[in-house]
Amino acid sequence: MEIAIISPSLSWGEQMNISKVSTIILVSALMTNYSSHVIAAEGDVSDSERIAQYREMISDGNPADFDEMAGEELWKKVAGPKQASLEKCDLGKGAGVVKGAYAELPRYFKDTDKVQDLESRLMTCMTTMQGIPEAEIISHPFNTEKNKSDITELATYVVGQSKGIKMAVSIDHPKEKEAYEIGKRIFDYRAGPYDFACSTCHGTSHVRIRMQDLANLKVKKDAQAAYVSWPAYRVSQGLTRSFQWRLNDCFRQQRFPEPKFASEVTVDLTMFLAVSANGAEYAGPGLKR
Amino acid sequence: MMNAKYMLGVALTTVVMTAPVEAGTVDLDAKTIEIIKRDFQDKGIAKADRVNQDELQATCSKYVDKLPDKIKSQLEAGQMKSIKWPSDGKYIGDWKAGEILAQSGKGMTWSDKADEPAGGNCYNCHQLSSKEIAYGTIGPSLLHYGKTRGNGVDIQRYTYGRVYNAKAYSACANMPRFGHMGILTEAQIKDLVALLLDPESPVNK
Numbered sequence: 284m285e286i287a288i289i290s291p292s293l294s295w296g297e298q299m300n301i302s303k304v305s306t307i308i309l310v311s312a313l314m315t316n317y318s319s320h321v322i323a324a325e326g327d328v329s330d331s332e333r334i335a336q337y338r339e340m341i342s343d344g345n346p347a348d349f350d351e352m353a354g355e356e357l358w359k360k361v362a363g364p365k366q367a368s369l370e371k372c373d374l375g376k377g378a379g380v381v382k383g384a385y386a387e388l389p390r391y392f393k394d395t396d397k398v399q400d401l402e403s404r405l406m407t408c409m410t411t412m413q414g415i416p417e418a419e420i421i422s423h424p425f426n427t428e429k430n431k432s433d434i435t436e437l438a439t440y441v442v443g444q445s446k447g448i449k450m451a452v453s454i455d456h457p458k459e460k461e462a463y464e465i466g467k468r469i470f471d472y473r474a475g476p477y478d479f480a481c482s483t484c485h486g487t488s489h490v491r492i493r494m495q496d497l498a499n500l501k502v503k504k505d506a507q508a509a510y511v512s513w514p515a516y517r518v519s520q521g522l523t524r525s526f527q528w529r530l531n532d533c534f535r536q537q538r539f540p541e542p543k544f545a546s547e548v549t550v551d552l553t554m555f556l557a558v559s560a561n562g563a564e565y566a567g568p569g570l571k572r
Numbered sequence: 573m574m575n576a577k578y579m580l581g582v583a584l585t586t587v588v589m590t591a592p593v594e595a596g597t598v599d600l601d602a603k604t605i606e607i608i609k610r611d612f613q614d615k616g617i618a619k620a621d622r623v624n625q626d627e628l629q630a631t632c633s634k635y636v637d638k639l640p641d642k643i644k645s646q647l648e649a650g651q652m653k654s655i656k657w658p659s660d661g662k663y664i665g666d667w668k669a670g671e672i673l674a675q676s677g678k679g680m681t682w683s684d685k686a687d688e689p690a691g692g693n694c695y696n697c698h699q700l701s702s703k704e705i706a707y708g709t710i711g712p713s714l715l716h717y718g719k720t721r722g723n724g725v726d727i728q729r730y731t732y733g734r735v736y737n738a739k740a741y742s743a744c745a746n747m748p749r750f751g752h753m754g755i756l757t758e759a760q761i762k763d764l765v766a767l768l769l770d771p772e773s774p775v776n777k
Binding site: 461464465468469471472473474475476477478479480482483484487489490491492493494495497534535536538539540541542543546547548549551 | 621
């Protein structure tokens with residue numbers, strides 16, 4: 284299992300120096316762990332603890348900082364057929380208010396008459412204010428090694444502006460309440476060749492897949508810790524990953540087909556998870572194995 | 573007069589308040605399915621129709637952890653009937669092939685290829701051989717599975733059935749139905765039975 288984490292680092296010719304250094308530190312941390320597992324399986328430091336130590340070691344600089352900066356530039360940059368910036372985009376707290384906006388998302392928006400998460404809302408602003416076609420945004424939703432995704436970079440910037448702010452997602456509006464209720468049902472929806480639901484892996488406490496600890500997202504404390512740490516820089520992939528990506532990759536491993544980017548199924552599921560995280564201080568962009 | 577109006581108001585409010593709530597509860601389950609069917613798309617080998625549930629999946633999703641005993645037994649009996657037992661009456665294959673299969677977590681995701689066979693995913697959730705320390709804990713430990721249970725024909729058949737269709741024994745178990753869903757072949761399931769029961773297997777050392 285550890286080998287799988289280590290191997291991608293060998294081919295990362297194009298990554299920034301900081302991510303290489305980070306990777307080397309994490310790999311060393313995990314390798315130390317691996318050898319100690321062989322020597323003494325009991326009373327050992329777990330991978331999670333090693334990763335926590337690693338996080339502390341680089342607490343002054345998460346590689347996602349670069350994505351935040353790139354996202355801020357994109358936010359301010361005049362772009363698209365309508366030659367406009369996103370500086371007047373309303374993320375729920377008024378036109379152009381970015382500070383604290385993510386801590387209250389998803390939420391109901393009057394102009395679209397929909398509950399929207401961060402990415403679907405950014406998409407609304409990009410299409411209406413900048414005139415960028417939705418299909419163009421959807422065609423490149425996530426960062427890849429060769430190409431950064433605008434919407435991921437923008438999202439990373441926006442979430443960073445809620446760091447330290449308590450999650451306060453409302454279910455007061457009937458559509459918000461409905462999104463939450465549907466999200467809860469999606470979480471338990473079993474299907475596909477393996478009969479998996481989200482809850483198959485994330486509905487029991489203190490379990491893991493191989494060495495990977497799993498959060499029980501039906502328990503408030505676990506849900507809070509997990510939710511506030513995304514989006515995150517994924518060390519094993521050398522890329523910053525958005526919350527939409529996190530859900531997308533969960534469904535992949537669930538052996539489901541692909542959820543459409545920023546679709547209602549993803550927004551409602553996000554609503555369920557975000558409300559479960561209410562009261563916790565938002566701590567992202569995070570850092571993951 | 574005021575009172576009558578007030579009473580009428582209360583009566584109307586009650587009707588308005590209760591009617592949508594009742595309809596809403598029914599609607600939410602239906603709406604969830606409607607959204608799920610609309611919002612997933614084909615990707616690689618994972619086609620959109622994978623979100624369509626069979627009876628067991630739908631029932632387990634509906635009740636989550638509150639499945640009534642009667643429905644549980646009915647589901648299990650139905651799944652048991654559908655098990656296709658080996659035509660040659662033999663349950664034990666090669667434990668070495670079983671160990672390789674148990675190690676592999678590949679298969680059936682949209683990033684897997686159609687021509688690549690799926691693995692057994694066993695170590696993802698279970699402890700098996702004492703030599704493998706990177707095992708998951710969603711399922712129970714199977715270390716010394718055969719050592720503690722023996723390897724008579726009854727336990728062989730039970731083990732084969734359990735891997736073929738775990739839901740025949742526990743309706744809403746987390747474990748996939750490896751034979752029933754066509755994830756593993758009869759020969760592969762026999763190899764896993766051998767891994768669990770063969771006295772020479774590392775599981776029983």
